[in-house]
Structure formats: structure tokens, C-alpha cells
Amino acid sequence: MTSMSILLALASEPKLPKLPDSPYFWMPPRVSTIAADSDFLYEAMTWGSAVCAAAIFYAMWHFCTKYRAKSRAANEVAGQSSEHNTALEITWSIIPLFVCIALFVGGFKGFVDIRTPPKGAMEIRATGQKWKWLFTYPGLGTPEDMLHVPVNTNVRIVINAVDVLHSLYMPVLRVKMDAVPGRYTDLWFKATETGDFPIFCAEYCGTSHSDMLSHLIVHPPGEYETWLSNTIAKADSVTGKDRGAMLYEKQGCSTCHTTDGTPKVGPSWKGIWGKSESMTGGGSVTVDENYVRESLMDPQAKIVLGFTPAMPTYKGKLSEKDIDGIIEYIKSLK
Amino acid sequence: MASPSTTADAVAPRSSPGDDNYLTHDKGIASWAFTLDHKRIGVMYLISVLCAFALGGTFALILRTELLTPGHTIIDHDTYNQMFTLHGAIMVFLVIIPGIPAALGNIILPLQLGAKDVAFPRLNLASYYLWITGAVLMLTSLAINAVDTGWTFYTPYSTTTSTAVVPAAFGAFVLGFSSIFTGLNFIVTIHKLRPPGMTWFRMPLFVWALYSTALIQVLATPVIGITLLMMIVERTLHIGIFDPALGGDPVLFQHFFWFYSHPAVYIMVVPAFGVIGDIIPVFSRKKIFGYKFIAVSSLAIAFLGFLVWGHHMFVSGQSVLAGTIFSAITFLIAIPTAIKVFNWTATMYKGVIHLDTPMLYALAFLWVFTIGGLTGVFLAVMSVDVHLTDTYFVVAHFHYVMMGGAITALMGGLHYWWPKAFGRMYDEKMGRLGAILVFIGLNVTFFPQFILGSRGMPRRYYNYLPEFQHLHMLSTFGAYTLGAGFLLTAYFLAKSLKHGKIAPANPWGGTTLEWQCPSPPPYYNFTKTPVVTQGPYDGYENLVYDEKIGGYLPRPNKAEA
Numbered sequence: 001m002t003s004m005s006i007l008l009a010l011a012s013e014p015k016l017p018k019l020p021d022s023p024y025f026w027m028p029p030r031v032s033t034i035a036a037d038s039d040f041l042y043e044a045m046t047w048g049s050a051v052c053a054a055a056i057f058y059a060m061w062h063f064c065t066k067y068r069a070k071s072r073a074a075n076e077v078a079g080q081s082s083e084h085n086t087a088l089e090i091t092w093s094i095i096p097l098f099v100c101i102a103l104f105v106g107g108f109k110g111f112v113d114i115r116t117p118p119k120g121a122m123e124i125r126a127t128g129q130k131w132k133w134l135f136t137y138p139g140l141g142t143p144e145d146m147l148h149v150p151v152n153t154n155v156r157i158v159i160n161a162v163d164v165l166h167s168l169y170m171p172v173l174r175v176k177m178d179a180v181p182g183r184y185t186d187l188w189f190k191a192t193e194t195g196d197f198p199i200f201c202a203e204y205c206g207t208s209h210s211d212m213l214s215h216l217i218v219h220p221p222g223e224y225e226t227w228l229s230n231t232i233a234k235a236d237s238v239t240g241k242d243r244g245a246m247l248y249e250k251q252g253c254s255t256c257h258t259t260d261g262t263p264k265v266g267p268s269w270k271g272i273w274g275k276s277e278s279m280t281g282g283g284s285v286t287v288d289e290n291y292v293r294e295s296l297m298d299p300q301a302k303i304v305l306g307f308t309p310a311m312p313t314y315k316g317k318l319s320e321k322d323i324d325g326i327i328e329y330i331k332s333l334k
Numbered sequence: 335m336a337s338p339s340t341t342a343d344a345v346a347p348r349s350s351p352g353d354d355n356y357l358t359h360d361k362g363i364a365s366w367a368f369t370l371d372h373k374r375i376g377v378m379y380l381i382s383v384l385c386a387f388a389l390g391g392t393f394a395l396i397l398r399t400e401l402l403t404p405g406h407t408i409i410d411h412d413t414y415n416q417m418f419t420l421h422g423a424i425m426v427f428l429v430i431i432p433g434i435p436a437a438l439g440n441i442i443l444p445l446q447l448g449a450k451d452v453a454f455p456r457l458n459l460a461s462y463y464l465w466i467t468g469a470v471l472m473l474t475s476l477a478i479n480a481v482d483t484g485w486t487f488y489t490p491y492s493t494t495t496s497t498a499v500v501p502a503a504f505g506a507f508v509l510g511f512s513s514i515f516t517g518l519n520f521i522v523t524i525h526k527l528r529p530p531g532m533t534w535f536r537m538p539l540f541v542w543a544l545y546s547t548a549l550i551q552v553l554a555t556p557v558i559g560i561t562l563l564m565m566i567v568e569r570t571l572h573i574g575i576f577d578p579a580l581g582g583d584p585v586l587f588q589h590f591f592w593f594y595s596h597p598a599v600y601i602m603v604v605p606a607f608g609v610i611g612d613i614i615p616v617f618s619r620k621k622i623f624g625y626k627f628i629a630v631s632s633l634a635i636a637f638l639g640f641l642v643w644g645h646h647m648f649v650s651g652q653s654v655l656a657g658t659i660f661s662a663i664t665f666l667i668a669i670p671t672a673i674k675v676f677n678w679t680a681t682m683y684k685g686v687i688h689l690d691t692p693m694l695y696a697l698a699f700l701w702v703f704t705i706g707g708l709t710g711v712f713l714a715v716m717s718v719d720v721h722l723t724d725t726y727f728v729v730a731h732f733h734y735v736m737m738g739g740a741i742t743a744l745m746g747g748l749h750y751w752w753p754k755a756f757g758r759m760y761d762e763k764m765g766r767l768g769a770i771l772v773f774i775g776l777n778v779t780f781f782p783q784f785i786l787g788s789r790g791m792p793r794r795y796y797n798y799l800p801e802f803q804h805l806h807m808l809s810t811f812g813a814y815t816l817g818a819g820f821l822l823t824a825y826f827l828a829k830s831l832k833h834g835k836i837a838p839a840n841p842w843g844g845t846t847l848e849w850q851c852p853s854p855p856p857y858y859n860f861t862k863t864p865v866v867t868q869g870p871y872d873g874y875e876n877l878v879y880d881e882k883i884g885g886y887l888p889r890p891n892k893a894e895a
Contacts, residue, residue, distance in 0.1 A: 182578025
């Protein structure tokens with residue numbers, strides 16, 4: 001699939017990402033160089049565990065049928081069979097010990113690979129906020145709501161969070177890393193297949209934690225650059241209410257505010273312009289340019305009655321052009 | 335031996351010990367509310383814990399029903415989040431931690447030691463009222479605006495959400511003291527109140543397990559106490575400790591939290607090992623295999639359990655070196671755990687096996703704990719854990735260990751000691767049916783969750799991708815089966831209290847001391863302090879089954895016969 005067809009499909013289809021069908025029973029498809037390595041350990045453990053469990057279950061079943069008592073009245077007791085056997089105890093301590101050492105070493109090597117980004121990897125910033133992932137690309141001023149990467153390229157994602165803990169999780173890549181407010185974490189991968197794959201938030205973050213989804217778009221060679229330059233051009237040229245509409249989708253506004261009148265986590269934007277809204281803690285405010293601006297910069301300052309203070313601040317994340325665009329967009333939603 | 339006077343209102347024991355037991359010794363609510371008798375405190379704990387279990391279980395069924403379909407099924411986002419938080423907090427702090435030690439342990443431990451009570455009866459009663467206080471605080475949170483942080487109370491979410499975090503966290507703080515009191519009491523009781531002849535290696539495995547557990551309770555619980563207090567201080571007074579907005583560090587909270595909560599996993603499951611260690615030999619009519627290995631492995635697990643908390647944090651931003659050390663020590667715990675499973679299984683070899691309800695629960699325990707233990711190894715392998723952590727794989731793993739391990743053992747112990755505690759037999763057929771329903775329900779509920787998690791389904795999700803729906807539906811039907819099993823059990827156990835057959839002193843043919851006193855035990859347990867001359871699982875050949883009473887009696891001397 002070319003990236004253009006993926007993007008076209010995304011534009012027409014609903015926004016839910018899809019986990020592609022997998023050739024494996026337990027695991028989703030493998031789309032990174034890391035995946036094969038960690039799946040090998042997983043499969044080895046699955047088979048090893050199945051054998052161990054089957055042996056124990058068989059022993060239980062066998063003993064219960066073979067040595068089942070006839071009745072209590074028969075008053076049988078076990079003969080003086082063994083009650084202790086040091087050689088056996090040592091055997092079944094040592095064998096698991098060696099298995100564990102092997103697994104530890106395998107897991108350690110894999111982990112060091114996962115946690116050590118190769119030098120010269122392409123860098124993309126990811127920010128977790130309630131309840132949207134935002135991705136910032138080199139040369140692009142506004143963040144995007146999907147992760148676009150080229151295939152067969154080392155990519156390092158530098159992650160942080162603005163409000164509470166989140167965790168960037170891409171099952172097809174077998175990578176996950178917590179997003180922690182106040183510090184940076186990172187992960188890296190090299191995608192081996194093109195396509196559209198789900199991104200989840202894996203650390204509980206409140207009301208819409210389970211809707212904090214995004215798409216990982218892996219582009220064929222050359223098309224990532226085309227996508228990036230087109231997006232940069234578009235981001236600079238769009239103004240006014242169209243800019244507001246674009247930001248509404250990409251900055252996470254749509255997670256909490258609808259444009260059709262139904263209240264969600266926050267009030268709907270439809271028809272809110274010019275309305276007088278009652279505030280938590282008394283008083284009322286007319287929704288005008290200044291109120292919208294204040295709500296973006298200092299969201300907890302005035303909360304519309306009936307809603308919770310859940311919105312993160314957009315201070316420093318929106319340009320003047322962006323704020324104007326959002327105001328124009330809200331105005332247009334009559 | 336040291337036998338402290340256990341009650342302020344001591345009354346002369348009545349003439350016939352059969353009629354006078356701890357249940358009938360005093361009458362009236364005050365005689366229960368102010369009792370210092372370990373058995374009565376144990377019974378009050380048992381009733382309270384089972385009520386909390388019913389509440390936490392009801393939440394679980396609502397959650398599973400919600401997960402029948404993606405998106406809205408019966409409740410909204412926020413209600414779901416509040417409910418999984420309360421499900422977790424109730425099950426951990428109110429049910430599993432006090433379940434076996436405080437409820438069953440209180441009733442049985444002094445009996446197994448041939449003692450008249452625990453070392454500090456007043457501390458014991460205080461522990462119970464702290465439990466009640468903690469439970470009331472948790473319910474206060476439910477009444478105001480139920481906490482929605484998850485039972486882990488991770489900052490900065492917990493210090494910024496608008497729900498009633500403080501009462502719930504303070505409840506957990508108070509419950510911690512309840513747990514410390516029980517642990518302290520048991521340590522002293524086991525050291526000081528053992529009967530003549532009971533050396534350390536003649537203690538029943540249940541006593542060993544409670545001892546190991548008590549050590550963890552006393553040493554680890556203060557850390558969660560101070561952590562939750564710091565979180566409350568940050569939330570109410572805005573003193574920056576964990577919240578980066580105030581200059582704190584959220585990963586520090588995770589370290590503090592798991593420093594307690596990983597050892598707490600062993601507070602929950604080590605007592606279960608003890609119950610299983612007591613049931614299997616009695617129902618196999620055979621001495622336990624590898625007694626010393628099982629006893630000492632409990633201590634080893636208790637000790638190592640303190641050094642592995644960081645394995646919950648491989649992707650938290652913790653350093654690679656720290657993760658590596660935690661992973662290595664985690665693997666070490668697998669060894670004593672495996673030793674236990676092998677020894678329990680080997681005990682049945684060439685035994686004479688009676689498949690009564692307690693034994694069915696013990697077998698169910700072996701099955702689910704084997705799966706729970708093996709899947710723990712997956713999570714200890716760091717590179718694999720990166721994919722599996724915070725998914726349903728973890729949910730399945732800890733439910734196999736906590737629900738499958740701790741609760742199955744609690745049910746096994748409950749059925750095993752029920753005749754001793756209440757003097758009545760339950761309907762054995764119903765008991766077996768209940769055990770089978772619970773076993774099937776458990777596996778159908780939680781096994782599909784391993785598949786869900788491996789395929790990438792994150793935990794604590796209200797909504798999910800449609801590709802996951804079939805497995806979620808299967809899991810929900812399993813939960814209904816589980817619910818049916820527990821309802822049936824509640825019904826026949828309650829019924830037995832009035833209509834059950836009178837229980838003999840020793841229905842299963844156990845040789846530990848609790849089976850030497852009548853059922854239910856008299857107020858002072860033993861008229862004469864028993865003297866121990868053999869190991870806890872010796873002497874099955876000296877017991878004879880008597881059909882008339884439905885229990886075992888000492889074998890008459892050949893000379894007399």
C-alpha cells in the first residue's frame with residue numbers, strides 16, 4: 001500500500017486504528033527489527049511453559065486417578081514411600097536455575113538493544129497529554145496527531161508528558177515507553193513493513209485513557225519526505241477558520257469537545273460563541289475572544305458549570321495565528 | 335507453657351465441654367464486639383472479608399459486563415474507571431491481604447499451636463477495628479465521588495484528579511496498621527506460644543507461611559503508609575514530592591509504592607502456600623514431601639520479595655542497570671516457587687487420595703498457580719516485558735496468582751476448617767460443584783486475557799478495538815460462571831450453619847493440633863496443653879475413620895482391643 005492510499009483511506013474512514021491480521025496466534029504482526037528477537041523468547045517460553053504445565057497437570061491427574069482412595073472407611077494410609085529426597089530436590093532446583101539464567105541473559109540482551117538507540121537515528125518528539133498523542137517533526141512548527149516514519153530507517157522517539165503519566169505503546173513494534181511529566185524518555189525502532197498500525201496509551205491517565213489512540217504510518221522509501229514537505233507547506237499556508245478546524249483535529253481538542261452540540265468531557269463548541277455560560281463557583285462569562293484565549297492559556301481559570309477541570313494548558317504550544325484560527329473556527333460553528 | 339489470661343471477663347468453664355464452645359460461651363452483641371477471643375475475632379474478620387469480597391466481586395461482574403462490547407455497554411467512562419479502582423483496592427486491601435492471615439489465621443493459628451489465644455488479644459481486636467475503620471473510609475470515598483486512580487494511586491494523576499482520593503488513600507493507610515498489628519501478633523505468638531515439643535521444624539506449614547507473611551507485613555507495610563501520607567500531603571497542602579509541577583518526581587512514587595506492593599504480593603500469596611501445604615498431605619494420607627524445603631522456601635520468597643520491586647518499572651524511565659538487577663533477582667524467586675509446586679505434586683505420589691472439596695480447591699490451586707507462576711517468568715524477561723507490561727497479559731497473570739492462587743486457597747482453607755470453626759458440615763456434593771464451577775470460571779475468565787494482552791490489548795481500557803471483542807466476550811462469560819460458583823458456595827455454607835450435619839472433631843483425619851480439640855473449639859481451646867511428639871504430618875496410621883460420627887478417632891491401643 002502506498003502512503004497516499006493510506007492517507008486517503010484515513011481521510012474517508014473513521015479514525016479508529018486497526019490491528020492488521022497476524023500470521024501468529026499469540027502475537028500481532030512483526031513490524032520492527034526488535035520484534036523477531038523478543039518474539040523468539042516469548043515463543044520459547046510459551047512452548048517451555050506448555051511442556052512444564054502439561055507435565056505437572058499430567059502428574060496430578062495420574063496420581064489422583066491411580067492413588068484415589070476407595071473410601072474413608074477403608075482407612076488406608078500411604079506406605080512408607082519417600083517423604084524426602086535431597087538429590088531430587090537439588091535436581092529440580094538446579095534445572096530451573098539454569099533455564100532462568102538463560103532467559104535472563106536473553107531478556108537482558110534484547111532489553112539493551114531496545115533501550116540503546118543507534119547513532120544518527122532520525123528524531124521525532126512525542127508528547128502525551130490528556131487524551132491525545134502529539135508528534136513534532138523536524139522543520140514542522142505545528143504538531144501532528146499521527147506518527148509518520150519511513151520504512152527501514154532508525155527512528156528515535158523522544159517522549160514526554162504535559163500533565164500526568166502516559167505510555168507510548170506500539171504493539172506491532174513490540175516497544176513501549178512511559179511518558180513522564182518533567183523528564184524525557186525515549187524509544188527507538190526500525191520499521192520493516194509499510195502500513196497503518198495502532199498506537200495506544202498504556203499508562204492509565206483518566207477519563208478517555210482508552211480513546212487515547214493514534215496511528216503509526218510507515219511510508220515506503222521516499223514518500224515520507226514528500227509527506228513532510230507537503231505538510232509543512234500546508235501548515236504554513238492555512239489560516240483563519242480552516243486553521244482552527246485543522247488544529248481542532250490535530251491538537252486533541254476533538255477528544256473532549258464535539259462540534260455537533262453533544263457535551264463530552266468539555267462543552268461542545270457548537271453554538272457556544274457569544275453565549276453566557278454559568279461558571280463553577282458562581283458567576284457567568286460570555287464566550288468571546290478573551291474567554292477562548294484564557295481557556296487555552298489557563299484552562300483551569302474558569303470552568304463551565306457541570307464540567308471537570310481536565311484540560312491541559314496550550315501555553316507555548318499555539319502561535320498567535322493558531323489562536324486566531326481556533327477563535328474563527330468556534331465562531332463558525334453556529 | 336506461656337498461656338496468658340485472654341479475657342477480662344473470665345468465667346469458670348462449664349462442666350460439659352461439648353456444649354460450651356466459643357460460639358455459645360457468651361451471648362449478645364457486646365460479647366462479640368468486645369471479645370478478646372481469637373476465634374471470635376477471626377469469625378468477625380471472616381464475615382467482614384467475605385462481605386468485601388462480595389462487593390469487589392459485584393464490581394468485577396459489572397466491569398466484565400461493560401466489556402462485552404467496545405464503547406458504551408452499561409456504564410460510562412468515569413464510572414468504569416472508578417469501579418476498576420474500587421475493585422482493585424477492595425480486593426487487595428480489604429480481601430486478599432487480610433483474607434487468609436486475619437480471618438483463617440486468627441481462628442486456626444492458636445489452635446495449631448495448642449495455645450489459648452494469640453499473644454496480644456487486645457491488639458488483635460484493635461486490628462479488627464482498624465480494618466473496619468479502613469473499610470468505612472474506602473466506602474466514604476465511594477459515597478462522595480469514588481476514587482478513579484487505579485489501586486496504585488500513581489502520581490501526578492492521584493494528586494490532581496477531582497475524585498475523593500484522600501479518604502481512599504487514608505483508608506489504605508489505616509488498613510496497613512491493621513495488617514501490621516496482625517503480623518506483629520503472629521510473630522510473637524509463634525515465637526513464644528508454641529507447645530512443649532513443637533520445634534520449628536515440627537510446625538505445620540500453615541504456621542511457617544503465616545510467620546513468613548508476618549515478617550513482610552511488619553517490615554514492608556510502613557513504607558506504603560508513609561508513601562500514601564506523602565501523597566495526601568502533596569494533594570492537600572501542595573508540597574512538592576511527586577508532582578513535577580511542584581518540583582517532585584513521579585517515578586519516586588512508583589519506587590516507594592512498589593517497595594511495599596511487591597512484598598505485598600507475597601503477603602497475599604504466601605499464606606495460600608501454607609493452606610495448600612496443610613491440605614494436600616491430609617487428603618493424600620501421606621507425609622508432605624520435602625517439608626523443610628517448603629518451609630524454608632517461604633522464608634526465601636519473603637526475603638527476596640523485598641528486592642524486586644523495580645520489575646514493575648522496566649518502562650517507567652528507570653535506568654537500564656537498575657532494571658537489569660531487578661530482573662536478575664526476580665528470576666531467583668522463580669526457584670523457591672517452583673520447588674514448592676514440585677513438592678506439593680510429589681506429595682500425592684503413592685498417596686491415598688480423597689477428592690473432597692478442600693482437596694479439589696488444592697488441586698485447582700496447583701493448576702492455576704502453575705500457570706500464574708510460569709507466566710510470571712515471561713514478565714521477568716525484560717525485552718518481552720516491554721511488550722507485555724500494562725497489557726491484559728499482566729492482568730491475566732496477577733489474577734491467576736491473586737484470584738487463582740490466594741482466593742482459591744482461601745476457599746480451600748475455608749472448606750477445610752469450616753467444620754472446625756462452626757461445628758457443622760456443609761453439603762459435600764454442593765461443595766464439589768462449587769469448586770468445579772470456580773475452577774472452570776477462573777480459567778475461562780483469565781486465560782483469554784493472556785491472548786488479549788499478547789496481541790496488544792492495554793489494561794484499564796473502557797473502550798477497545800473491535801478486533802478484541804470475541805476474547806472479551808469469552809472472558810465475561812467466564813466471569814459469570816465464577817460468580818455462579820461463589821453464589822452457590824455462599825448459599826450452601828450459610829445453609830450448613832443451621833442445617834448442616836454436626837461436625838466431628840476431626841472430619842478429614844488431620845494430625846495437626848487443631849483437630850485434637852472439639853468442633854467448634856471450647857472457649858479456652860484445650861483443657862490440657864497438648865504435648866507434641868511428632869511432625870505435623872506424621873501419624874495418619876494412628877487414626878481410624880468412624881462412620882457413625884463421620885470423622886477420625888485415635889486408633890485404640892491393640893491391648894485394649
